[in-house]
Amino acid sequence: MSLWQYANPVKFLALSARVQPVLWTLAAVFTSVGLLWGFFGTPDDARQGSTVKIIYLHVPSALMAINAWFMMLVASLIWLIRRHHVSALAAKAAAPVGLVMTLIALVTGAIWGQPMWGTWWAWDPRLTSFLILFLFYLGYIALWQAVEDPDTAADLTSVLCLVGSVFAVLSRYAVQFWNQGLHQGTSIPVATGNRSVADVFFYPLVMAMLGFGLLFLALVVYRTGTEIRLRRTSALQARMNRRA
Amino acid sequence: MAAALEVSNLSVARGGVPVLSDVSFTLAPGEALVLRGPNGAGKTTLLRCIAGLQPALAGRIDGAEDRIAYAAHADGLKAMLTVRENLRFWAQVFGQSDISPALEGYALRDLADRLAGTLSAGQKRRLGLARLLVTGRPIWVLDEPTVSLDAEAVALFGAVLRGHLGAGGAAVMATHIDLGLEARTLDIRAYRAAEDADFGASDAVFL
Amino acid sequence: MTALLLRDLRLALRAGGGFGLGLAFFLIVTMLVPFSVGPEAALLQAIAPGVLWLGALLACLLSLDRLLALDLEDGSLELLLTAPLPLEGALAVKALAHWLTTGLPLVLAAPFLGVMLQLAAPGHLWLLTSLALGTPALSVIGMFGAALTVGIKRGGLLLSLLVLPLYIPTLIFGAEVARRGSAGLDPSTPLLMLAGLTLAVVALMPFAAATVLRIGLR
Numbered sequence: 215m216s217l218w219q220y221a222n223p224v225k226f227l228a229l230s231a232r233v234q235p236v237l238w239t240l241a242a243v244f245t246s247v248g249l250l251w252g253f254f255g256t257p258d259d260a261r262q263g264s265t266v267k268i269i270y271l272h273v274p275s276a277l278m279a280i281n282a283w284f285m286m287l288v289a290s291l292i293w294l295i296r297r298h299h300v301s302a303l304a305a306k307a308a309a310p311v312g313l314v315m316t317l318i319a320l321v322t323g324a325i326w327g328q329p330m331w332g333t334w335w336a337w338d339p340r341l342t343s344f345l346i347l348f349l350f351y352l353g354y355i356a357l358w359q360a361v362e363d364p365d366t367a368a369d370l371t372s373v374l375c376l377v378g379s380v381f382a383v384l385s386r387y388a389v390q391f392w393n394q395g396l397h398q399g400t401s402i403p404v405a406t407g408n409r410s411v412a413d414v415f416f417y418p419l420v421m422a423m424l425g426f427g428l429l430f431l432a433l434v435v436y437r438t439g440t441e442i443r444l445r446r447t448s449a450l451q452a453r454m455n456r457r458a
Numbered sequence: 459m460a461a462a463l464e465v466s467n468l469s470v471a472r473g474g475v476p477v478l479s480d481v482s483f484t485l486a487p488g489e490a491l492v493l494r495g496p497n498g499a500g501k502t503t504l505l506r507c508i509a510g511l512q513p514a515l516a517g518r519i520d521g522a523e524d525r526i527a528y529a530a531h532a533d534g535l536k537a538m539l540t541v542r543e544n545l546r547f548w549a550q551v552f553g554q555s556d557i558s559p560a561l562e563g564y565a566l567r568d569l570a571d572r573l574a575g576t577l578s579a580g581q582k583r584r585l586g587l588a589r590l591l592v593t594g595r596p597i598w599v600l601d602e603p604t605v606s607l608d609a610e611a612v613a614l615f616g617a618v619l620r621g622h623l624g625a626g627g628a629a630v631m632a633t634h635i636d637l638g639l640e641a642r643t644l645d646i647r648a649y650r651a652a653e654d655a656d657f658g659a660s661d662a663v664f665l
Numbered sequence: 666m667t668a669l670l671l672r673d674l675r676l677a678l679r680a681g682g683g684f685g686l687g688l689a690f691f692l693i694v695t696m697l698v699p700f701s702v703g704p705e706a707a708l709l710q711a712i713a714p715g716v717l718w719l720g721a722l723l724a725c726l727l728s729l730d731r732l733l734a735l736d737l738e739d740g741s742l743e744l745l746l747t748a749p750l751p752l753e754g755a756l757a758v759k760a761l762a763h764w765l766t767t768g769l770p771l772v773l774a775a776p777f778l779g780v781m782l783q784l785a786a787p788g789h790l791w792l793l794t795s796l797a798l799g800t801p802a803l804s805v806i807g808m809f810g811a812a813l814t815v816g817i818k819r820g821g822l823l824l825s826l827l828v829l830p831l832y833i834p835t836l837i838f839g840a841e842v843a844r845r846g847s848a849g850l851d852p853s854t855p856l857l858m859l860a861g862l863t864l865a866v867v868a869l870m871p872f873a874a875a876t877v878l879r880i881g882l883r
Contacts, residue, residue: 223664299663349830356826360817364661365474369880370813374827377809377873381831384862388834391858392841442664449661452475509747512883528747532740538679539672550668551748589744 221298223442230435237435241428248274248422256414268326270419274426276319279347282312282430286354287379290372300438302368303445305375306358307437311430313351320344339390346385350378364445461521462487462628463597465508468517469651472503474661476515476651483644487596490619490629490641499646501632502530502601508630509599527595529603533586537575541566541585544574549592560591563618564611579606587615591622598622600631612637666750666758673762687724687767688774694720695778706783713782714792714843720778721771721796722836725803726828728767730821732759732811733878742815743882752878757871760801760808768800784847791846795859799839802863805870806831812878834862 220226252270259266289305292298323341324334335341357374361367411419463485470478477500485491493501506512508519509528535544545557561567564584569577574585583606590598598619604612616637619629623639677684698716702708736742745755775796776789784792810828814820838859845852 346830346833349826353827353830356823357813360814360820360823363474366816366880366883370877373873373877373880374813378831381834384834385830385837388837388858391855392837445661446664449664452473452661456475511743511746524749526747528744530740530743532738532743534739534741534744536672536676536739536741538676543672543675547668547672548744551745551750553749 218296218298221296221300223300223303223446226300227439227442230439234432234435237428237432241425241432243425244421244428245425248418248420248425252415252418252422256418259415262330265326265329266415268322269415270422272319272322272326273419274423275315275322276344277423278426278430279312279316279319279344281427282308282315283347283350283375283379283382285434286312286375290375293368294372294376299368299445300442302372303441304434304438305372306368307441308430308434309351309355309358311433311437313348313355315426315430316344316348316351320348337393339386339393342389342393343386346389347382350382354378364448461485462489462525463508463522463630464518464520466518466520468504468507468519469515470500470503470507470512471515472500477503478646478649479516479651481517481646481649485597485628485630487626487628488623490623490631490639492641492643493630493632493646494634494643495632495646499650501646504646505530505599505601505630505632522597525595525597526599527590527593527597528599528601529586529590530601531605533582534589535574535582535585538573540571540573541577542570544585545588545592548589552593552595554592554594557592560588563591563621564588564614580608580611583607584611584614587618591618596627598627598629598631600629600633602632604633604635604637666754669745669750669755669758670762673759674765677762677766684766685770687728688770690727691720691724691771691774692778694723695781698782710783710785710847713779713784714788714847715840716782717775717778717784717792718796718799718836718840718843721775721800722803722832724771725767725800725807726825726832728763729807729811729828730814730824732763732808733815734811734820737815742878746879746882752875753871756808756812756874756878757805757867760804760871760874763807764801764804768796768804772796772800785849787849788843788847791852791856792843795839795842795846795852795856798842798856798859798863799835802835802866803832805867805874806835809870809874809877812874812881814881815878816881835859835866838862 220229249270253267256267258264286305286308289301289308293302293305320341323344327336328334354371354374357371358367361370461484465484466482468478468481469476470481481504483491493504495501503512505528507514508522509526510522511528534548536547539547542557542561545560549555549557561570564587566581566584566588569581569585574582577585587603590600604615607615612635616639619637620639623629695717698712698720699709702712733742736745746752748755772793775792776784779789779792807828810824810831813827814824817823838855841855842852842859845855
């Protein structure tokens with residue numbers, strides 16, 4: 215028994231049917247508790263007032279925007295190396311979710327930026343990097359849709375994801391070099407442990423982040439299942455056509 | 459004599475669906491093999507696979523590495539280059555230098571300085587076939603080589619092919635026309651993949 | 666290899682090869698800029714390095730879909746796959762031919778267009794240098810994009826969508842060199858970054874392009 219057995223589409227479907235109720239429940243609980251606690255159970259910030267509360271949407275979505283791409287990168291590598299269809303389809307399934315997360319991060323950032331910085335948009339390195347990430351998601355999804363043969367599409371998008379990752383990192387540094395920004399530093403630097411967020415804001419934020427993570431997972435499992443069923447349908451159809 | 463080309467238990471797919479399975483044949487130097495079968499039987503797929511343009515589902519192809527010259531429906535000609543320039547380019551790519559046998563063999567000498575774009579369909583086809591001669595490769599893989607050729611040109615092609623075989627070359631081709639040469643025929647309907655054959659098909663894992 | 670280079674150059678130079686289209690596009694874009702932002706010399710001078718870099722980049726992008734599509738149409742691409750040339754080398758050579766016929770003319774034309782946009786005097790040298798260093802990267806990255814979209818019908822727009830984000834680092838460093846140079850600042854840091862980027866891309870992208878081309882033509 216190994217983890218790889220779930221790389222078989224049929225086994226994956228069986229597994230996902232069992233874990234999905236749990237995932238959805240946990241995602242709903244963590245997301246709603248985190249957000250409700252954050253919105254209604256925390257005091258206003260001394261300087262920022264109630265606008266600070268958008269952090270409970272902004273930070274988790276930004277986190278998942280990047281992690282979704284990272285997950286797609288890992289899934290693409292697994293597909294290229296081990297040729298597991300579930301992996302390729304999971305990457306395909308994750309892309310639109312990542313795109314929406316990026317969009318949420320950009321929009322909430324703009325809404326937050328207006329009262330704080332006095333502008334909806336600034337060409338700040340972080341903002342710009344997210345915009346670039348958004349473009350990469352768009353290109354990735356467009357390529358999946360443009361290629362007819364599903365295995366060829368999986369191969370091409372995987373290589374694009376790899377090459378795109380390298381260029382995304384390059385762009386990140388280039389953008390930093392190009393303009394020092396307005397955006398504050400990381401709210402919760404894991405490496406140093408010196409977080410700049412007070413405990414009272416921190417715990418609901420962690421809840422919301424876990425919630426978004428679980429939501430992402432649930433969505434990807436669900437969407438991967440859909441993609442598998444689509445492939446299954448066309449595989450069956452191809453065989454029916456041959457018999458006819 | 460050692461086989462020029464040996465295909466064993468080859469299975470090929472088109473669009474992810476197996477079309478032929480367990481195709482086996484050997485080709486000795488000097489021998490030609492004609493593939494027969496109705497449209498859609500998998501002749502083109504099999505030839506592309508032998509030429510190394512698409513992967514096989516299963517089986518082996520021995521002796522093909524760097525010895526195949528492939529010609530299909532598209533001739534790989536540049537309209538804005540002359541006949542001579544087109545041939546010289548492909549000769550150089552394949553590390554050859556002499557293009558005169560090709561010009562002679564297909565009666566292209568008079569057309570040598572015409573732009574390929576101004577040739578008729580049949581003349582273009584002749585140029586496309588002449589390209590095979592400048593590759594210096596022993597095994598020709600030909601997909602419907604006589605399309606748009608008139609009777610005279612077909613005779614030219616037959617003569618060139620006989621010369622190629624006589625010099626120890628070999629050829630596999632899909633054609634419906636009798637070229638007036640001794641060639642084995644292989645009816646590929648015999649290798650039609652079984653309806654439930656799922657070996658190696660890329661989507662079998664989803665069933 | 667040489668034969669391939671010569672063929673591509675010859676094809677580009679013959680009528681219908683599209684040579685000079687990129688250059689004309691560059692000229693037109695540059696000409697449209699004063700129409701859109703106004704003719705004040707100070708404003709034009711400030712934006713000239715960036716506008717010229719952007720114009721060169723777009724002119725380069727415009728010609729990318731011819732890079733492999735024509736060879737695919739007439740079957741040459743498949744025949745090249747069966748040829749004894751390594752595909753990586755063939756694509757690198759084709760990218761070089763593209764640069765010689767598209768990138769290099771843009772580089773040489775840029776200083777003249779710079780005059781039209783009131784580019785400050787020291788800026789010309791740095792604009793020329795940065796474009797000369799940066800445009801080869803645009804050609805090889807474009808080759809990757811062209812290989813990625815080769816089997817796709819009407820892939821031109823998709824090609825732009827895929828390639829433009831990949832152009833961002835080159836554009837940032839290249840335009841920064843030109844901008845700092847024309848402002849009289851020291852451009853050596855972005856210049857080195859640009860040179861490093863171009864070298865890395867020229868060395869690695871042909872392999873990525875060959876990989877996706879093999880997949881796409883399967």
